[in-house]
Amino acid sequence: MSVREKYELELQSLNNKIVELGTFAQKALDKSLIALENQNVNESIAIMDEDIKANRLEEEINDQAILLIAKQQPVATDLRRVIAAIKIAADLERIADFAVNIAKSTIRIGNDPFVKSIESIRDMHEGTSKMIGLVIEAFIEEDVIKAKKIAELDDEIDALYGQTIQELLSISSQKPEKLAQITQLSFICRYLERAADHVTNISENIFYLVKGTRYDLNK
Secondary structure (H helix, E strand, O other), rough: HHHHHHHHHHHHHHHHHHHHHHHHHHHHHHHHHHHHHHOHHHHHHHHHOOOOHHHHHHHHHHHHHHHHHHOOOHHHEEEEEEEHHHHHHHHHHHHHHHHHHHHHHHHHHHHOOOOOOOOOOHHHHHHHHHHHHHHHHHHHHOOOOHHHHHHHHHHHHHHHHHHHHHHHHHHHHOOOOHHHHHHHHHHHHHHHHHHHHHHHHHHHHHHHHHOOOOOOOOO
């Protein structure tokens, strides 16, 4: 096996770990929404316990990327791939952290009946999960068209976030005794909105990987 072939295999292994971390983060976010809907404390605890896998995968990606740079001294496109992998891994691990944060809020809410329908939160989650799935595809295929689509979806999440927060603020003035729950629901909205922002960061790094240029897709 040539040096180049060995390098390509190592790079593919790095990419596979990125996809694994992305899939884990998406599933963690999905589980956190199910736990919230069912107000399931045990499932929320399980999400928190499982987060160690996301931390481990990010560490493995970082270690492997640094080793590739040290051993192969990649330049141009190859170097961009390695740098993008490190940045994307950090964003994916952060998304998994937001799933943990949602689980913690679910535990704090407990069995207290929701002050309002969580349909808009469900919609935010669905949109964010869709973005994660699309960004994983964009990364595998190095598809900047799909990466650009993610920024458009992020705008929809932002709009839902603003709408839901306004609804919660209105309820807080009517039901001040429910402020603790309203605060946690507001946090959950914020976690989903921030998760979507991190997906947009990943799409920007896909642009960097493919085009070699930085694009701000949040504008």
